[in-house]
Amino acid sequence: MPEIEDVLSDLAAEMAARPDRGEVATYIPQLGKVDPRKFGIAVATVDGRIITAGDAEEPFSIQSVSKVFTLTLALGKVGDALWKRVGREPSGNSFNSIVQLEHERGIPRNPFINAGAIVVSDVLLAGHQPREAIGEILRFVQFLTDDDSVYIDQGVAASERETGFRNFALANYMRSFGNLHHPAELTLGVYFHHCAIAMSCRQLALAGRFLACGGRNPATGHSVISSERARRINALMLTCGHYDGSGDFAFHVGIPGKSGVGGGILGIIPGVASVAVWSPGLNANGNSHLGSVAMEKLARAMNWSIFSP
Amino acid sequence: MPEIEDVLSDLAAEMAARPDRGEVATYIPQLGKVDPRKFGIAVATVDGRIITAGDAEEPFSIQSVSKVFTLTLALGKVGDALWKRVGREPSGNSFNSIVQLEHERGIPRNPFINAGAIVVSDVLLAGHQPREAIGEILRFVQFLTDDDSVYIDQGVAASERETGFRNFALANYMRSFGNLHHPAELTLGVYFHHCAIAMSCRQLALAGRFLACGGRNPATGHSVISSERARRINALMLTCGHYDGSGDFAFHVGIPGKSGVGGGILGIIPGVASVAVWSPGLNANGNSHLGSVAMEKLARAMNWSIFSP
Amino acid sequence: MPEIEDVLSDLAAEMAARPDRGEVATYIPQLGKVDPRKFGIAVATVDGRIITAGDAEEPFSIQSVSKVFTLTLALGKVGDALWKRVGREPSGNSFNSIVQLEHERGIPRNPFINAGAIVVSDVLLAGHQPREAIGEILRFVQFLTDDDSVYIDQGVAASERETGFRNFALANYMRSFGNLHHPAELTLGVYFHHCAIAMSCRQLALAGRFLACGGRNPATGHSVISSERARRINALMLTCGHYDGSGDFAFHVGIPGKSGVGGGILGIIPGVASVAVWSPGLNANGNSHLGSVAMEKLARAMNWSIFSP
Amino acid sequence: MPEIEDVLSDLAAEMAARPDRGEVATYIPQLGKVDPRKFGIAVATVDGRIITAGDAEEPFSIQSVSKVFTLTLALGKVGDALWKRVGREPSGNSFNSIVQLEHERGIPRNPFINAGAIVVSDVLLAGHQPREAIGEILRFVQFLTDDDSVYIDQGVAASERETGFRNFALANYMRSFGNLHHPAELTLGVYFHHCAIAMSCRQLALAGRFLACGGRNPATGHSVISSERARRINALMLTCGHYDGSGDFAFHVGIPGKSGVGGGILGIIPGVASVAVWSPGLNANGNSHLGSVAMEKLARAMNWSIFSP
The missing domain is CATH 3.40.710.10 (DD-peptidase/beta-lactamase superfamily)
Structure with a gap:
């Protein structure tokens, strides 16, 4: 298994260079002003590590x-x-x-x-x-x-x-x-x-980590919600988290996720980590284009699909 | 973690006793003739074990x-x-x-x-x-x-x-x-x-096991399909395997599954096992009523949901 | 051909006696307060006569x-x-x-x-x-x-x-x-x-009469709209004037009409007359039940269907 | 009022010269072979006259x-x-x-x-x-x-x-x-x-004439159907006879009609005449393009709209 650090920095470099960036949402003017060249990614593991790459500290509209x-x-x-x-x-x-x-x-x-x-x-x-x-x-x-x-x-x-x-x-x-x-x-x-909440990838990965930890916040040890509820929210993210592209995200990426038209995606790998990725350009289904691509590559590299052995 | 054998035999006993059995499909006469009191379950683990309970050897229409x-x-x-x-x-x-x-x-x-x-x-x-x-x-x-x-x-x-x-x-x-x-x-x-293929729970669990094993048949060691394809088929089963009750099955059970109006359900726990359950009565979405209940109880008892740590 | 006066007074008597009165609209409280026993009808002919029967002078919500x-x-x-x-x-x-x-x-x-x-x-x-x-x-x-x-x-x-x-x-x-x-x-x-405009049957029949007169107001001789526009509005009333019951109204009554949930219907017989009828109870399509019945009987008695020779 | 003969021959000449002819239906090969330059029209009056112009004697698929x-x-x-x-x-x-x-x-x-x-x-x-x-x-x-x-x-x-x-x-x-x-x-x-019945405009106008005559065949005096049924069929033609272009045909032409993808239209003017027109090219709603145009011009010239005084 490769190191997360290496995978993220490779991904950030590769995504920064890609010409296909999708279309930034323009239905509200503020979103349309965001630089489509941005790309950030952060992973918060259940054992307390935070690994980031790219524009992972910059707040964006999580929508x-x-x-x-x-x-x-x-x-x-x-x-x-x-x-x-x-x-x-x-x-x-x-x-x-x-x-x-x-x-x-x-x-x-x-x-x-x-x-x-x-x-x-x-x-x-x-x-x-x-x-x-x-x-x-x-x-x-x-x-x-x-x-x-x-x-x-x-x-x-x-x-x-x-x-x-x-x-x-x-x-x-x-x-x-x-x-x-x-x-x-x-x-x-x-x-x-x-x-209209604004967060960085680092913040978003941290905020979602309780869903990877059976409902507990590993930083404090306190339970946010029951493990059953965490499991069910993850299921909803998998089946419904990407609008009419949910099936495709499950097919290609295979982890519970929720996207926003600001270009952010939060992904949950139960028992392992939470991931936040951000790239403002969207695909035809209204989900971050490069964010989806990066999630698929990350899940493959780390064998994080919940549908794999 | 309890033993699978104990969980299955408890489940078979509990399901045999339940009065709520759903409605047997009658849209074709042959299906309508099946005895609604039937209940079978079989688990085929990736390490080659087969555990069964109830009417697990009786062929039914897998539809x-x-x-x-x-x-x-x-x-x-x-x-x-x-x-x-x-x-x-x-x-x-x-x-x-x-x-x-x-x-x-x-x-x-x-x-x-x-x-x-x-x-x-x-x-x-x-x-x-x-x-x-x-x-x-x-x-x-x-x-x-x-x-x-x-x-x-x-x-x-x-x-x-x-x-x-x-x-x-x-x-x-x-x-x-x-x-x-x-x-x-x-x-x-x-x-x-x-x-119209007819199989028993034992047979069905065995037939689906390659999906729990990254595409390989553990009995022979031969690869049926690539691990990527197995992962993707599992994803499709999770998002689409229970018609308009797929979201609910993911929410309550949390494992990839495919149902049939004959009352059978095949479930896949990647890296762990495949499960086949059969109970002829259906719920409002056309999926086996007690089969869904049993799958939920089994997944909970064994912590088999793919959405749990 | 019978006299309009006789037809209207017979209709008003018959409608007053019928037990089937439909359901008064209750989605806004004011409409629900109206007495379901009301029935009024008025005919304004192109040659300037006004004939009324029943509660034809009482204002209702024309909706x-x-x-x-x-x-x-x-x-x-x-x-x-x-x-x-x-x-x-x-x-x-x-x-x-x-x-x-x-x-x-x-x-x-x-x-x-x-x-x-x-x-x-x-x-x-x-x-x-x-x-x-x-x-x-x-x-x-x-x-x-x-x-x-x-x-x-x-x-x-x-x-x-x-x-x-x-x-x-x-x-x-x-x-x-x-x-x-x-x-x-x-x-x-x-x-x-x-x-929320309130009018009596008499007023409503007068207000719609220009559509029966090729767009002219026969009282003054002035043209309200062109004859082509009047013809086209009549066509729209025929095809679309009764919501999803328009086809049925054309089939049974055969005159351009527009209904309201207050129980009023305005009908146009080109070259002959305009008719306003009012009975507060509605049928399943949201059109006046007895109003529709009365219109059908009137059209048949006077041979006013535009689909008849 | 102009003479029908003059109106029809003017229409036939005008339609023959128009460059906009719609698209001939090609979903079955036989229809696609028809010459788009064809145009025929026939009027059968309730008093027994038949007036034709253009290709009114040539059989086409009435569909x-x-x-x-x-x-x-x-x-x-x-x-x-x-x-x-x-x-x-x-x-x-x-x-x-x-x-x-x-x-x-x-x-x-x-x-x-x-x-x-x-x-x-x-x-x-x-x-x-x-x-x-x-x-x-x-x-x-x-x-x-x-x-x-x-x-x-x-x-x-x-x-x-x-x-x-x-x-x-x-x-x-x-x-x-x-x-x-x-x-x-x-x-x-x-x-x-x-x-797949094939008829000429002359034949089609004759076949439909009973609907203009209160259900009677004026040639023989025999009743084909009751006048009430004739009236109701006319109403259905008006509201439903041109698929999703029925409202538009009522708006522009104002007579009950039924179209076919072979390019034919049968129109009924109650008490006056039946009309058959044929031009193979269709408009976006699947109705004869020049047939609709000709019907509108004819209805206007003869004041035949049922929505006019």
Whole structure:
């Protein structure tokens, strides 16, 4: 088995040189300004090591990767009652499809498509002002990372609000079925802000490490969630974490992962490590192009696929 | 860790006693005649042991579980060219949906839904008469099992042909898009026959073991397929192996699996073992009810989920 | 041919006595309060006569019938450019379906489903404040009716705004495709108010009469719209005026019509008369149950179907 | 009002000269061989006159126009019971869509889309051999036309059978829901043959004239169907006769019509005349391009829209 350090530095060099970089998301102006030449990667092992390469210290907008953390929080808050409002099946549709909602009467297919994550935000909002709920999410991510410098990019959040018409459509649509308990403006306030969390690869790998450790934080030894819940969140990441490219990611990479349109991907290798990779250009499914490529090469080099002996 | 023998015999006793047994499939008369009280389970470990409990020696109709074997054969025949004709994404729809085919112009979402498996049959038919293709599939399964007593139940095959109107619809529909290269009658002849393969739990666990062993047959040491291909087939089983209940199976059980309406499920624990379970009653998604329950309990008892440390 | 007076009074008596009255819409509280025993009917002939029976002088919420008038206004404002933003085909779906919008990228199928009428409101809002646009619509309907007592029921409008989540979903969804040019709140302000126009059957029959007269107002002799435009609006009413029950209305009644969930229907017999009928209880397609029955009986008695010699 | 003779000869001259002729259907080879420069038109008035222009005596494949005649026959055979197996609503989808059938469990939306017409063929097949049912349909059309030279083009019928995979899909799909009572091969044998009926414009106008005459054949004075049934068939032609271009045809032309991919259109002006037009090139909706244009010009010149005073 090669050393992780060597694999990461080779990967970073190779990715920096590749001409095919995908397309940076432009649906909100702030994301479109990011330099497509960026590439960072970080691995946090279950035995406490952190290995990084490339632009691994530079914060980026984690966007939908944050849904892993809000799902974890919401399960802690309401437990399995969450599954009355959100399904656990891959969507078979693009990430912001509204068709499925009509056929299934306002119940999103899973917590990682936009509609499902909006319901999760709605759960976190219960009994709070939006500002409080946003604060709770941010503090939870800071706690997981053990780093208070994780922050919310207010410009990104404001920009999402101004242009997020489809999310307003999804939220109002679910509300028409009774599956949103707060006004769309409030719930989406929570949603837009947690999507605007900015983290570096190093921070993101640390934040996700509890999922590789059966729910425990190896730095402190404290349990964040039960091992059963960690296992189930990993399963959801594998089947639903990359929108309509989830099957392809499982096929090629073979590790549970969650992507964001900011170009970040968080991957979990149970019992081994968590990985965060960042490259802003996206592929046709809206997932980081070089991030996916790097994950596949890393999993192959380290034999990290959960589908291998 | 408990002994497998103890876990299996406890499971068989518990499952035999449960009153909730699901509904036996009746869409073809032969399947409807099976005794719903049957329950069998078999584990074939990578180090060569076979452990069984319950009705593990009784042949049943493996139905869609056979799609794992035809996919393996077709990949051996045409390699990745297969993926031009079949996708690799969960369907987000029931197993025989035709809607998706209209939206995606005749390309089935994955090789485990009916439409995808029909395309796989069409690939295996190329250059052959149906009888030859059927013979090749049967011999391959006998080879994997190392047991010539595996057979095709001609009554089941004939019954499927007489009532399989929806499969004729799917086949003709794909043909209208050019994604079926032979007359529907011929391709479906292959398809109906491989679905009618009858095997016991013991045989099925043995037949699937190569997927737990990186593609090798541990009995002979010979490689059936490459380790990369085995890993990828496992990934497809995880994301697509249980129709529209695939997400739920991953969530609760956490091992790659493929179910059939005959009540069988084949599960793969990479590097550890293959498992076959059989209980004829089905749940709402068309997967074996007690088979799914038993798989979940087994995976938990043995810590076999691929999403656990 | 019988006398209209006799037919109407017989109809009103028969309808008053029928036990099957459909279900009064309850999705906004104000509509649910209406007495289901109400039945009114009015005919305005092209030669200037008005014949009424039953509760023909009592104002009711015309709801979607108002879409005929806003469409007329919008065509006057932007002409055939409207058809770049709205289609002219029956929807084949229920009146508030969002599925079609996803498949056709934000272009509603016709101006009489909710999404299409919201686009029409958006056209009328251009260059105006919502209050001005609402005022213009109301004055246009008063002008057509030649009656300043036509009014907007502010309670109904407010109630629609509070519960109209699906319309907010539709509006935001179209905005995500660029087919809404104003914030959803503003456009829907216009939409909710014109749906809240209250009129009696007498007033409604008078307001629609120009469509039976080749676009002219026979009271004044002035042309409201060209005869070609009147003919085309009639065609749209025939093919799209009753949501997913349009085909059935054409089959049974055979005259262009537009229904509203308040229980009103406006019918046009070109060259002969306009008819307004009102009965609050709805059938399964959301159209007035007894209103449809009465229209069918009236058309048969007077041989008014446009499909008859 | 101008003379019909003058309008038709002007139209024929204008259409012969136009460069925009649409695209001739090529999905079956025989249709693709037709000369796109052909244009014929014929009017049969209720008072017994026949006026023609252009290639009005040349037989062409009437294709889906035949569905008007099979519907008439099937209603005569089973009456309103037909509507348990076929709907009466516009489809909101392209003519051979299978999606709608899945959502509505095997009940086609109307008798003029392919699936609906196949059910109508299935009704006509009951109690007969396919050859007898085909003979009955042909004799009915010959009777309406009062012309034994109307024939079935066997080459077209055979070609449709060889390439009609999507129709086989539709038929088998409906059979899976129990809405086809005979094997697909037999029912489609009837369907493919009646679509292959060849007629000239003169013959087609004569055959359809009973629908303009309240169900009577003015030549003989005998009633073919009741006036109510004639009125209802006209309504279905208006709302559903041009696939997903029905709304547009109503909007622009304003007369009940039925088109076929052979380039023919039959139009009915109740109480006035029937019209048959033929030009082989099709528009994007699969309807005759110049046929539609000519119908619009004719309706305008003669003030024949049913939506005009």
